[in-house]
Amino acid sequence: MIDIEKLTQAELDRADQEHHTPTAGAMISHVVANLWLHQLKIEQATLFVKKCGVSLFLTQAGPEWQAKEADFIHRLNQTLADEGDLVPTTSHQILEYTMLKESLGNKFKPARDQLFDLIQDFDTQLMFITRAIELAQKEHHYAQAALLVELYGWQKAQIRRGQTILGHNVNEGLASAEEDDDED
Template sequence: MSEIEIRYAKEQERSDHEHHVPTAGAMIGHITANLAMHALKIEQAALFAKGPAALFLDQYGRAWIQKELAFWDDINRALHAEADLVPTTSEELLKYSMLTENGATKYADGKDQLFELVKDFDMQLLFITRAIKLTEKEGHKAQNQLMKELYAWIKEQIGLTQSFLGHEPTEGLPSAAEDDGDDAE
């Protein structure tokens, strides 16, 4: 093996270890992977949704993508600054994303596509609240601040979209059933 292959193999060993511990960096790696995957899913819905959901996504979808990719960039830089591992390959993004995708979803009713995006936002909160606790524990202040900003932004998008769909803020969301009363802020 070449020196670069050896270094990458060591990085993969470290990554596996950190994901089993877990560390703040590993948890945040899931978040960046989720952001990248969610941006693709928003793009799909923005292109294929019909009806009122298409108008909603035309107004908000592009801004969501831009915001998620801006967070993705800022968070990756914060990971790198703390010497944490940064998922940078498509293989790593697919491995660490906890969001699922289905190409057939583009043919679903527009409101169903929009609600799938809301559920993905909600899934991201699970990892973000864990990352907030881990960054506090590990003293990673810049990462902690970014996690809190991302949490607040996602909660706002969930509320906005749920209102558009005629839902209560937590209606139909898995986190509402799992809420243990812990606040991330």
């Protein structure tokens, strides 16, 4: 007889240990959680942004972003399973692992602010993606590393697209640009 409670507790214990170590699998869980929540935020923005040039961009780019992020979630989860890593499969895990912030009030913000919030989320995700790449390479999880590099490139391109619509320099107002300045 399968002891579901014992298996569940073992997985929770393993997840806790791996998130404190951290491992590539644990860091990819953060990436997956961020992508999942980001899809919701994109949905909110595309539904509630007020009519202007930014809304046209979001109604075109938003569904594309959601589809691409859903694809990355599926592919990342596959690589987690392929390596015997833990796969986040509950909303509780997603909410625990995400580092993105959501708010019901975002839908009332001006369109430019809603788009910039999504761009900042792409930027926040890069921090987890780069750390996951390093860990995957260190652990010889090359398929995970390759997929994460692909995700990194795609997100950088989306940051540029969004910043262009806003008339910003590609790194304007982003945390990663501030971190780069701190290193000088």
